[in-house]
Amino acid sequence: MSSEAQHKDTVITRREFINVAAIGAAFLSLAAVFAGLFRFLKPKVAYEESTKFKIGAADNFPVGVVTKFDEKGVFVFSSEDGLYAISCVCTHLGCLVTLTEAGFDCPCHGSKFNKDGKVVGGPAPRALPWLQISRSVDGSLEVDTAKEVSAGTIFKIA
Amino acid sequence: MSESRNSGIGVLADNLKSIWCSFAGSFFRAGKPTSDMSRAAIMVNNFFLHIHSVKTHINSLRPGYTLGMGLISMFLCLITVGSGVALMVYYNPSLENAYNSVKDINFVVFAGRLIRNAHKWAGEGMIVFVFLHMARVFYTNSYKSGREFNWLVGVVLLGLTFMLNLSGYLLPWDQLSYWALVIVSNIMQSPKELTDSLGLTKYFDVGSFSKELFLAGLKPGKEALTRVYLLHVVFLPVILLVIIGVHFWRIRKDGGLTKPVNYAPKYDDIQYVIAPDKKGGIFTPNKTYGLMELAKGKTPAVNIDVEHSVLSWPNLLIAEAAVFMLCMAGVIAYSYYIDAPLKELANPMIPENPAKAPWYFLGLQELLSYSAFMGGVGLPTIALLGLALIPFLDRExxxxxxxxxxxxxxxxxxxxxxxxxxxxxxxxxxxxxxxxxxxxxxxxxxxxxxxxxxxxxxxxxxxxxxxxxxxxxxxxxxxxxxxxxxxxxxxxxxxxxxxxxxxxxxxxxxxxxxxxxx
Structure with a gap:
């Protein structure tokens, strides 16, 4: 056996190894605690309503009429071609836009959208999303606020 | 035998007779403040007073130098703590009761409205006076020569002051609370604006993650209110008070408040203070030091300008008591005449138009109206970083x-x-x-x-x-x-x-x- 002094440059001493291992273990367990804390804080269940809701039969939407579903934050438009739904939640910071002659206005920070929901002014980073309309098994129409469709997608009633 | 019993009872009787003196004496251990010695001993022996040094430099007592801004901030903070605990007696952090309990505080509880007003205005006052205090420290060039760390602590305190005010107005669950919660949570989500542009959102959606963590859901609801409440009454205040302690501790360790190198008292300054009785003994420049000498850095005013220092009792304490009384009087008078706002019950279907934050955030709201990410996250971060870096970029x-x-x-x-x-x-x-x-x-x-x-x-x-x-x-x-x-x-x-x-x-x-x- 050679003395520790001779090996000092190349060999990690037992003391150094244990020091590093202890400190490393402390930091690792701390990291585990923080990861656990994040997981603890992140809810597993959101007690919120379903994003999908029924809007009734197509007869409820005569051509040219706009129906607002306040609680869901959705406008349903009825045109010659069919129905389309546009979210009224502003893409900037989540206020609810109002319908105007030219399109939509947001009361909080002044975003402006045209009739198709496209941004024409203000800070909103994206157009108002068009939402999916589908027909449920009982014949009623449904809108899903979590499912976005590309702008211009019209649900044909015929 | 009888003699010893007599003496035992006799001692007890004597102790009883002198109980008032010995009892009071155990509280007022330094005796009456009639000599420099006892005035010094009060400052050293009292837990609450020993945050000050025994002697204070005349320059630190000049109202025109400190303007009392830091003290006012501290006293306003104490007022918010006291009134806040009082409000917690009646406030109930649930969606069903929050708004009604605040209404009860305003219209039913004895002195409830005054306490709520005082809480609100002292909190907003903290923003004003913390800013003014920061400006005083900045303009008197007091953020350097060992004080860099305390400047950083101060910047953290400024941030905490804003966060406490913000979390406070989320609690009544009126229209302001609800829509502010919507906007704040979406600001937390706004890094998405950046990750969307870079196409990173599907790999790394830090914005949505922090929003969900804060709200405990996707929309503001009961869990969100619980979290905000905990932040406002436990988490943030405890951090604030601990860091205020550090802030004060550093003042002592950095050698007291700053003063000009070649300070010479003017006639006006001398008028304010009561000079020590005697110049000899422990009050000479040659005073001896204990372990304090071993501490690194600038211990309190060692051998510097001793002839311009006066006893903190009574000079400093009278000034502090006066500032406290003015603060209290100001807050109560303001709160008596001006009511803290309370809007109608939160309505998730209709935002107010315009939906304005309290005044101290409206500059930020203006910036938000250009870009959510830059106004809400980017520029505030740059501003705080800029403030934090000042003492390291200017080292003259x-x-x-x-x-x-x-x-x-x-x-x-x-x-x-x-x-x-x-x-x-x-x-x-x-x-x-x-x-x-x-x-x-x-x-x-x-x-x-x-x-x-x-x-x-x-x-x-x-x-x-x-x-x-x-x-x-x-x-x-x-x-x-x-x-x-x-x-x-x-x-x-x-x-x-x-x-x-x-x-x-x-x-x-x-x-x-x-x-x-x-």
Whole structure:
């Protein structure tokens, strides 16, 4: 056996190894605690309503009429071609836009959208999303606020 | 035997007879403050007073030097703690009861409205006085020569003050609370604006993650209210009070408040203070030190300017008591006449129009109206970082403790005030009159607006101006004065625009009377 002094440059001493291992273990367990804390804080269940809701039969939407579903934050438009739904939640910071002659206005920070929901002014980073309309098994129409469709997608009633 | 019993009972009887003296004496251990010795002993032996040194420099007692701003901030903080605990007796953090319990506090509980008003106004007062205190420390050049760390602690305290005010007005669950919670949570989500532009959102959606963590869901609801409540009554106050302790501790360790190197008391200054009885003994420049001597850095006023120091009892304590009484009187008088706002019950279906934050955030709201990410996250971070870096970028050691570092600094500050007003008002006027990129080219990519918007341009101008001043004067201190002055100025101007000149749909109006009637 050679003395520790001779090996000092190349060999990690037992003391150094244990020091590093202890400190490393402390930091690792701390990291585990923080990861656990994040997981603890992140809810597993959101007690919120379903994003999908029924809007009734197509007869409820005569051509040219706009129906607002306040609680869901959705406008349903009825045109010659069919129905389309546009979210009224502003893409900037989540206020609810109002319908105007030219399109939509947001009361909080002044975003402006045209009739198709496209941004024409203000800070909103994206157009108002068009939402999916589908027909449920009982014949009623449904809108899903979590499912976005590309702008211009019209649900044909015929 | 009888003799010993007699003496035992006798001693007890004597003890009983003198109980008032010995009992009181155990509280007032230093005796009456009739000599310098006992006045010094009070400061050393009392837990609450030993935060001060036995002697205080006359310059620190000059109202014209400190303006009492830090003390006022601290006292307002104490008032919010006291009134806040009182409010917790009746407030109930649940969606069903929050609003009603605040109404009860306002209209039913004895003195409830006064306590709530005092809590609200002392909290908002903290914002004003913490800012003024920061400005005092900055302009008297007191953030350097060992005080860099305490300046950083102060910047953290400024941030905490804002966070406490913010979490406070989320609690009543009125229209302001609800829509502020919507907006704040979406600001937390706003890094998405950036990750969307870079196509990173599907790998790394930090925005949505932090929003969900904060709200405990996707929409503000009961769990969100619980979290905000915990932040407001436990988490943030405990951190604030601990850090305030560190802030005060550092003042002592950094050698007390700053003072000019060649300080000479004026006649006016001497008038304020009561001089020590005697000049000898422990009050000579040659006083001896204990273990304190071993501490690194500047221990309290060692051998410096001892002839300009006076006993803290009574000189400092009288001044502090006076400031406290003025604070209390001010808050109570203000709260008696002016009520804290309470809007109607939160309505998730209808935002207010305009939906305005309290005044101290309206400058930020103006910036938000250019870009959610830059206004809500990017620029505030740059501002806080800029404040934190000041003592490390300007390390000139001379002229510490002198307002504006002398005449040149005053000139630079006034110049920054004038130039800043012209440029910022001009920029804002142009934006209000002509709009911004999206108005001209609706198809412009979002990332361009995120990085080039009026807020960013203004911050860029401030930095360029500070560099220009630094180059012209050859002094980093002068550059810092220009930058800091413009920072304060923009806070004022943007707050004014947000408060007075913005109406429904965040459109421009000269005054509220021009708002369209709904």
């Amino acid at each position: 050691k001379d002229k510490v403790g002198i307002w504006f570092s002398g005449k040149q600094g005053k000139g630079v500050a006034i110049e920054a005030l004038i130039v800043g007003t012209i440029v910022l008002v001009g920029l804002m006027a142009a934006v209000i009159a002509f709009g911004w990129f999206r108005t001209w080219w609706p198809d412009i990519p979002q990332i361009v607006i995120t990085f080039i918007n009026p807020g960013v341009i203004w911050v860029g101008f401030m930095i360029l101006w500070a560099l220009f001043v630094t180059g012209r004067t050859g002094s980093t201190r002068m550059g810092a004065i220009a930058l800091f002055t413009m920072f304060l100025l923009s806070y004022l101007i943007l707050t004014y625009i947000g408060t007075e000149l913005r109406g429904p749909n965040w459109a421009f109006y000269w005054s509220k009377s021009q708002w369209p009637a709904h």
